Amino acid sequence: MRTIYGTILTAALVAFASMSALAWGHGHLTVARETLKHLPGEWGDRLRDGEGGKVFLSASHAPDDQKTLLADRAEYVDKTLLARLTPPNGKTPVMYRFHAADARCELIFAMSRAMRSGNEKALGFLMGCFNHSVADTVAANHSPLIQLAIYNWKVLGLSDDMEDDCAMLDKSPERKAVLSRVATAACANISSKNLVPQAVFDAAYADQLAGPDFYCLDRDFCAGGDAAVNAFAQEAAYAVRRTVEAFLAAESFSRLPEDPVFDKALTSNATGTWR
Numbered sequence: 001m002r003t004i005y006g007t008i009l010t011a012a013l014v015a016f017a018s019m020s021a022l023a024w025g026h027g028h029l030t031v032a033r034e035t036l037k038h039l040p041g042e043w044g045d046r047l048r049d050g051e052g053g054k055v056f057l058s059a060s061h062a063p064d065d066q067k068t069l070l071a072d073r074a075e076y077v078d079k080t081l082l083a084r085l086t087p088p089n090g091k092t093p094v095m096y097r098f099h100a101a102d103a104r105c106e107l108i109f110a111m112s113r114a115m116r117s118g119n120e121k122a123l124g125f126l127m128g129c130f131n132h133s134v135a136d137t138v139a140a141n142h143s144p145l146i147q148l149a150i151y152n153w154k155v156l157g158l159s160d161d162m163e164d165d166c167a168m169l170d171k172s173p174e175r176k177a178v179l180s181r182v183a184t185a186a187c188a189n190i191s192s193k194n195l196v197p198q199a200v201f202d203a204a205y206a207d208q209l210a211g212p213d214f215y216c217l218d219r220d221f222c223a224g225g226d227a228a229v230n231a232f233a234q235e236a237a238y239a240v241r242r243t244v245e246a247f248l249a250a251e252s253f254s255r256l257p258e259d260p261v262f263d264k265a266l267t268s269n270a271t272g273t274w275r
């Protein structure tokens with residue numbers, strides 16, 4: 001008993017120590033590709049037709065690469081974004097910073113500035129970071145239980161066969177069709193009345209707390225088969241939808257003469273505690 005407990009405890013510690021470093025692997029690209037298809041309007045076309053879309057797809061992995069905001073991507077990070085994400089000790093923030101809700105909100109502002117200045121590569125990069133981060137917040141494999149299992153198959157004596165990455169949706173035309181259908185339905189529900197700035201920012205904070213709503217997806221994910229395909233498609237579609245909403249918010253901000261005011265205090269008081 002002590003041995004089993006010790007093994008599980010060790011596994012848990014390894015899992016939680018790894019949590020900040022590991023994420024969906026190729027699945028981020030699956031989500032980003034689907035997102036690119038759903039970006040509306042002129043900017044959507046510009047990204048799909050130009051270099052911005054390519055930067056977007058490659059940046060869909062960027063927040064996990066452990067580099068700083070300035071390492072080989074300084075051209076995409078403007079002074080305002082860097083200043084707002086730099087902590088009081090002045091240390092250059094790392095890309096992992098984008099996993100936090102306030103940084104996702106700053107990404108929306110930075111996206112709007114990139115649109116205003118017509119910098120489509122910067123827009124692609126910033127959107128890739130947003131897409132990655134929002135996908136991680138709802139990923140079944142990031143819930144503590146699944147995280148524990150995934151990164152400790154052998155220690156826990158579990159099967160290696162379980163699919164644990166959204167990239168499983170790319171493995172057959174049927175699965176791709178499920179993702180496309182679910183993502184299209186999710187984006188069809190985007191209502192322009194929900195796109196006032198504060199609502200988009202509140203949604204960024206809500207994502208941070210979304211975990212408990214996704215436990216049913218954990219169950220389906222473990223069940224395998226069609227249930228798992230549908231669960232992954234729903235998670236991917238959630239990230240697609242959130243990114244499209246952020247993109248539309250950024251586009252509306254880009255038509256203003258300057259950044260709108262973001263009431264962080266209101267947002268964090270509304271959803272930032274469990275009380």
Ligand SMILES: [Zn+2]
Pocket residue numbers: 022023024063064132136
């Ligand atoms: Zn990640």
